[in-house]
Amino acid sequence: MKTLSSLEALIEALRCLPGVGPKSAQRMAYHLLQHDRAGASRLGASLEQAVANIQHCEKCNNFSEAQLCELCSSTRRDTSVLCVVEMPGDVAMMEQAQAYRGLYFVLLGRLSPLDGIGPKEINLDRLVKRAADGLTKEVILATNFTVEGEATAHYLAEMLTARGLKVTRIARGLPVGGELEHVDSGTLAQSMIERRSV
Amino acid sequence: MKTLSSLEALIEALRCLPGVGPKSAQRMAYHLLQHDRAGASRLGASLEQAVANIQHCEKCNNFSEAQLCELCSSTRRDTSVLCVVEMPGDVAMMEQAQAYRGLYFVLLGRLSPLDGIGPKEINLDRLVKRAADGLTKEVILATNFTVEGEATAHYLAEMLTARGLKVTRIARGLPVGGELEHVDSGTLAQSMIERRSV
Numbered sequence: 079m080k081t082l083s084s085l086e087a088l089i090e091a092l093r094c095l096p097g098v099g100p101k102s103a104q105r106m107a108y109h110l111l112q113h114d115r116a117g118a119s120r121l122g123a124s125l126e127q128a129v130a131n132i133q134h135c136e137k138c139n140n141f142s143e144a145q146l147c148e149l150c151s152s153t154r155r156d157t158s159v160l161c162v163v164e165m166p167g168d169v170a171m172m173e174q175a176q177a178y179r180g181l182y183f184v185l186l187g188r189l190s191p192l193d194g195i196g197p198k199e200i201n202l203d204r205l206v207k208r209a210a211d212g213l214t215k216e217v218i219l220a221t222n223f224t225v226e227g228e229a230t231a232h233y234l235a236e237m238l239t240a241r242g243l244k245v246t247r248i249a250r251g252l253p254v255g256g257e258l259e260h261v262d263s264g265t266l267a268q269s270m271i272e273r274r275s276v
Numbered sequence: 277m278k279t280l281s282s283l284e285a286l287i288e289a290l291r292c293l294p295g296v297g298p299k300s301a302q303r304m305a306y307h308l309l310q311h312d313r314a315g316a317s318r319l320g321a322s323l324e325q326a327v328a329n330i331q332h333c334e335k336c337n338n339f340s341e342a343q344l345c346e347l348c349s350s351t352r353r354d355t356s357v358l359c360v361v362e363m364p365g366d367v368a369m370m371e372q373a374q375a376y377r378g379l380y381f382v383l384l385g386r387l388s389p390l391d392g393i394g395p396k397e398i399n400l401d402r403l404v405k406r407a408a409d410g411l412t413k414e415v416i417l418a419t420n421f422t423v424e425g426e427a428t429a430h431y432l433a434e435m436l437t438a439r440g441l442k443v444t445r446i447a448r449g450l451p452v453g454g455e456l457e458h459v460d461s462g463t464l465a466q467s468m469i470e471r472r473s474v
């Protein structure tokens with residue numbers, strides 16, 4: 079096999095980015111070399127630094143450079159609520175929504191029996207232990223509203239209520255600004271079933 | 277100002293990629309850290325290597341790691357035709373089309389009087405000197421069919437024919453597989469005006 083030139087290697091390497099195919103990778107490589115070499119260098123260094131420095135918080139599994147992430151080590155968070163999400167990116171989304179001041183637990187996965195992912199594979203024991211710290215009063219389940227996310231929430235709800243914890247699930251319904259005309263019928267049906275008194 | 281964490285720095289750095297806004301950058305960073313750390317390392321190294329190694333070919337301006345690019349130093353290219361394009365990416369596209377076996381000259385720009393870019397700014401003298409090497413019989417103008425690309429082609433045609441060279445322009449018309457129903461009227465009008473006998 080011919081060794082790749084730096085340009086070919088760059089185009090090939092860019093394809094690790096989600097949603098980037100051969101055409102976009104080529105366009106990106108040419109763009110960077112022609113218009114933003116400084117940005118390319120900065121991106122190169124950032125990638126290597128991030129891979130080297132970022133690990134998982136040992137308490138909540140979120141990405142962190144220290145043993146404990148910023149949220150877990152903060153004294154300004156409400157330690158009586160614990161929000162369970164599937165992925166580190168979900169913590170970021172939740173924080174950006176600015177509607178929650180408690181702590182998190184990141185599952186780093188979801189139950190998916192068809193793929194052989196059961197309670198053991200995603201370490202649900204660790205969550206149970208974490209929730210039994212004596213401080214946690216309420217566990218908010220914020221897994222996705224996909225089949226797997228729902229199954230995970232259902233399983234967790236049973237497991238945690240059995241241990242005397244208050245368990246809640248984030249609301250499902252129309253998005254803010256959503257119009258009945260444009261929403262799918264599954265969401266509309268659920269928002270009717272889960273209607274609340276005003 | 278607070279110093280950025282490795283994760284924040286990575287998200288910020290990813291925004292140098294064309295078409296990547298804050299949301300995509302965040303998604304990409306989380307994806308890489310979670311699912312493809314090896315790919316991220318490889319991309320980091322490729323970026324730094326490409327920026328360090330890739331310069332412009334001193335004969336045709338295309339990207340190259342050596343003083344002369346692979347095309348200019350090849351003995352298997354037809355030295356009697358010279359294809360003029362705007363950008364290095366255009367050479368790659370042309371090579372992928374596999375319909376040309378001659379040499380290239382990359383303008384690294386286009387005439388754009390409104391932006392103060394005249395013949396001097398894009399070094400048209402160098403092209404004239406390159407085309408006057410005694411070997412070149414035909415210059416094919418393959419600048420874009422934009423207003424600036426067309427103006428550049430027009431200017432180059434006058435300049436090069438005045439020096440006794442044969443100058444041609446790549447064809448404009450319906451794309452391969454194109455249907456009259458879906459093509460814009462400007463293209464349709466041009467393909468009518470520039471019709472050829474069969």
